[in-house]
Amino acid sequence: MQTCAFVNDKSDDAHCPLMNETLTVTQLNTRARSLLVSSPGLNDVWVLGEISNFKRYGSGHSYFTLKDSGSEIRCAMFRQALSRIDFEPADSMKVTAFGHIDIYVERGSYQFVVETMKRSGVGELYAAYEDLKRRLEAEGLFDPARKRRLPVYPRVIGVVTSETGAVIHDIITTTGRRFPADILLCPAQVQGEGAAESVAAGIAVLNRAGVDVIIVGRGGGSIEDLWAFNEEKVARAIAASAAPVISAVGHETDFTIADLVADFRAPTPTGAAEIALRDRKEVAKQIDSLSLMLDRALMSAVGTMRSRFGMLDSKLSPRRAGDLVRTLSQELGALRGRADAALMRKTDRMGRGFYVLDAKLVPRRARDAVMQHQMKVADLSDSMAQAVSRMSEGRRRDLGFLSERLEALDHRRVLGRGYSYVRDPGGRVLSSVSQLAPGSGVEIVMRDGTARAAVESARRYSDG
Amino acid sequence: MDEEVDKMTFEESLKGLEEMVRKLESGELDLDSSLQVYERAIALRDHCRRILDESERRVQKIMETSEGTERKDLPVSK
Numbered sequence: 001m002q003t004c005a006f007v008n009d010k011s012d013d014a015h016c017p018l019m020n021e022t023l024t025v026t027q028l029n030t031r032a033r034s035l036l037v038s039s040p041g042l043n044d045v046w047v048l049g050e051i052s053n054f055k056r057y058g059s060g061h062s063y064f065t066l067k068d069s070g071s072e073i074r075c076a077m078f079r080q081a082l083s084r085i086d087f088e089p090a091d092s093m094k095v096t097a098f099g100h101i102d103i104y105v106e107r108g109s110y111q112f113v114v115e116t117m118k119r120s121g122v123g124e125l126y127a128a129y130e131d132l133k134r135r136l137e138a139e140g141l142f143d144p145a146r147k148r149r150l151p152v153y154p155r156v157i158g159v160v161t162s163e164t165g166a167v168i169h170d171i172i173t174t175t176g177r178r179f180p181a182d183i184l185l186c187p188a189q190v191q192g193e194g195a196a197e198s199v200a201a202g203i204a205v206l207n208r209a210g211v212d213v214i215i216v217g218r219g220g221g222s223i224e225d226l227w228a229f230n231e232e233k234v235a236r237a238i239a240a241s242a243a244p245v246i247s248a249v250g251h252e253t254d255f256t257i258a259d260l261v262a263d264f265r266a267p268t269p270t271g272a273a274e275i276a277l278r279d280r281k282e283v284a285k286q287i288d289s290l291s292l293m294l295d296r297a298l299m300s301a302v303g304t305m306r307s308r309f310g311m312l313d314s315k316l317s318p319r320r321a322g323d324l325v326r327t328l329s330q331e332l333g334a335l336r337g338r339a340d341a342a343l344m345r346k347t348d349r350m351g352r353g354f355y356v357l358d359a360k361l362v363p364r365r366a367r368d369a370v371m372q373h374q375m376k377v378a379d380l381s382d383s384m385a386q387a388v389s390r391m392s393e394g395r396r397r398d399l400g401f402l403s404e405r406l407e408a409l410d411h412r413r414v415l416g417r418g419y420s421y422v423r424d425p426g427g428r429v430l431s432s433v434s435q436l437a438p439g440s441g442v443e444i445v446m447r448d449g450t451a452r453a454a455v456e457s458a459r460r461y462s463d464g
Numbered sequence: 465m466d467e468e469v470d471k472m473t474f475e476e477s478l479k480g481l482e483e484m485v486r487k488l489e490s491g492e493l494d495l496d497s498s499l500q501v502y503e504r505a506i507a508l509r510d511h512c513r514r515i516l517d518e519s520e521r522r523v524q525k526i527m528e529t530s531e532g533t534e535r536k537d538l539p540v541s542k
Contacts, residue, residue: 151475152475153473153474153475153478155473163525168538172523172540175521176521176540179516180515180516180519180520181521182523182524183521183522183523183538184524184525184526184535185523185524185525185526185538186525186526186527187525187527201528205528205533208533209526209533280516286478287481287513287516290478290482290509291509293485294481294484294485294488294502294509297488297489298488300489300491301491301495301498302495302498421496423500427500429494429496431494431496
């Protein structure tokens with residue numbers, strides 16, 4: 001094969017008949033290849049760039065692009081070379097790759113064959129991270145005493161994240177099952193140039209919108225991807241936020257600066273949503289239990305009230321009332337027994353009298369006399385029954401009165417019975433005339449409403 | 465009173481409810497106050513339940529524009 005030294009200054013020197021030679025494509029690519037691979041400046045060089053379009057194939061080889069702001073080059077890194085590096089290359093990583101330029105003759109593709117590579121700038125990133133961490137720590141920004149408590153029942157939750165990522169989707173889904181709160185998303189750029197500014201601005205916008213708590217987050221990625229959350233601008237925005245901040249930066253190992261400044265750190269967006277809002281069922285249970293305590297407290301308050309009724313106490317307690325009913329009905333029974341016995345004695349005596357008369361009187365008159373007595377007995381019996389029933393009615397009234405008083409203590413009937421109470425305009429219940437200044441306004445509360453009234457005068461009982 | 469309760473946040477209302485329960489449990493109120501406290505507690509409890517069960521949440525995004533901020537509803541799959 002002829003060699004053509006057209007890059008050589010001495011290309012005009014004789015044996016390179018440029019104008020006449022015809023090459024096959026293969027010859028061309030082969031010639032170009034041998035020129036490149038033998039060029040010392042393109043062999044065994046270190047190249048600095050950012051990885052993109054990283055793909056690894058079943059063969060174990062990987063292909064990607066290295067780029068900087070001005071240019072890019074396709075790269076190939078074969079399985080063996082890949083197995084010798086201590087990290088998994090990924091898009092947006094900054095690396096320095098060692099290798100040589102080559103041409104893949106079959107395709108005429110120009111590429112850089114990477115023999116090994118190192119992460120680049122990571123040292124600088126870590127140094128910047130450590131430096132910022134040290135400064136903010138000295139300022140007390142990570143101080144646990146600085147951490148604000150989260151509102152238990154926020155009305156609006158602000159979210160700063162990408163509008164298209166899984167983060168906002170997960171937060172919307174999870175919060176739907178929890179205590180009801182509005183969600184306000186402030187879309188932000190979460191990686192790349194300007195991300196820190198975008199996240200910081202989002203936190204400020206949501207604070208101006210008056211949200212109760214803010215979730216700041218993004219999905220996982222390389223240290224470069226997450227870098228915005230290690231920048232001072234974001235840290236300052238979180239520290240300055242009036243609303244408490246929950247960080248949800250998807251990664252498991254290191255904490256970002258944002259995590260350290262935030263009031264709470266959640267491992268995932270779903271976790272952040274769960275920290276921000278209570279479980280709906282738990283809240284419902286709490287209300288139910290308060291409601292139960294309320295009913296018990298009222299019953300016990302009414303019970304206490306009964307025992308405080310002083311004079312009425314002995315008659316009003318349910319057990320005493322029961323005793324009273326038993327005593328009264330025993331009395332009633334005895335009364336009825338005595339009445340029956342009296343009637344029996346009377347008729348008995350009359351009957352005996354009749355036999356005596358019987359001997360002396362003619363049958364018709366005797367019969368009249370008996371009828372007279374029978375009527376008298378019936379009459380007596382009636383009036384006796386009336387007396388008894390009058391008596392028992394009186395007892396019943398007493399009992400009715402007692403049971404009404406018992407019912408009066410049931411709160412729902414108090415006002416229904418014409419009972420009303422007086423309170424001052426502030427809603428305080430008044431229980432003494434000393435609280436009533438003439439001319440002052442009061443409110444009378446009755447079963448079905450309230451009335452405003454003015455005090456004309458107040459007089460205290462001399463024994464009050 | 466009901467109107468005032470209606471304007472309360474969930475948190476205020478729940479706090480009020482807890483306070484009423486505590487008052488009633490103290491046993492230091494006379495009958496009238498007990499009843500008043502009870503009625504208010506019931507109003508607060510019902511308000512809490514209404515918020516929990518009937519609130520319709522809004523899901524929106526907020527953007528800064530030259531004239532301030534603008535809000536737009538976000539789609540929510542149920």
